[in-house]
Amino acid sequence: MLRALYPGRFQPFHLGHLSVIKWSLEKADQIIILIGSSQESHTLSNPFTAGERIEMIKTALEEYEIDSSRYFLIPIPDILMNSVWAYHVKTYVPSFNLVIARNPLVIRLFKEANLAVEEPPIFNREKYNSTLIRKMIITGEEWKELVPNSVYTYIKSIKGDERLKEIAGTDKRW
Numbered sequence: 001m002l003r004a005l006y007p008g009r010f011q012p013f014h015l016g017h018l019s020v021i022k023w024s025l026e027k028a029d030q031i032i033i034l035i036g037s038s039q040e041s042h043t044l045s046n047p048f049t050a051g052e053r054i055e056m057i058k059t060a061l062e063e064y065e066i067d068s069s070r071y072f073l074i075p076i077p078d079i080l081m082n083s084v085w086a087y088h089v090k091t092y093v094p095s096f097n098l099v100i101a102r103n104p105l106v107i108r109l110f111k112e113a114n115l116a117v118e119e120p121p122i123f124n125r126e127k128y129n130s131t132l133i134r135k136m137i138i139t140g141e142e143w144k145e146l147v148p149n150s151v152y153t154y155i156k157s158i159k160g161d162e163r164l165k166e167i168a169g170t171d172k173r174w
């Protein structure tokens with residue numbers, strides 16, 4: 001059984017993330033989707049709670065008919081010590097034999113913990129990029145096409161777009 005671990009913040013979950021998951025499931029039997037920085041929410045960089053991110057990813061995977069027996073959604077808070085983060089993660093998730101990541105720090109930390117890491121291809125990053133999508137939500141540009149339909153509907157239903165616009169009025173950090 002090949003089980004892959006895919007860490008991300010998913011703020012928000014977009015079609016690039018979805019492509020990484022589909023690509024991973026072509027090689028792995030199961031994928032653990034690690035919802036990182038789970039303690040964060042209501043900021044410009046991390047507008048959505050861990051619970052909201054679980055809901056948006058779950059609804060997207062259902063929309064794309066990815067069998068629920070093939071994935072785990074596990075939120076994990078950050079810790080201050082990068083040097084032990086990979087071990088911290090291992091205590092929260094089922095065992096895995098492969099890490100899927102492009103983030104250089106994440107790759108470094110798992111390699112130093114002697115875990116195999118594979119980099120997925122880049123899927124249209126000019127469009128599928130969470131930072132860009134958050135900016136588009138704030139400036140009122142059309143972002144619907146950049147996320148699964150179910151994610152768009154979910155964010156609208158919790159008024160996540162309004163939250164981000166309001167936060168942008170009070171918090172100047174991106």
Ligand code: NAP
Pocket residue numbers: 007008009010011015016017020035036037038077078079080081082085100101102103104105106109120121122123124125128129130
């Ligand atoms: P992210 O921005 O949501 O991205 C998740 C992954 O998807 C990254 O590997 C990213 O690659 C990839 N990706 C995004 N768009 C893509 C596209 N269009 N095509 C292909 N790949 C794409 O999340 P992240 O910031 O990397 O998440 C890492 C998490 O680990 C964070 O929550 C962080 O806090 C946590 N962490 C914690 C510690 C600690 O607690 N000490 C240490 C390290 C990491 P790119 O990176 O190339 O965008």
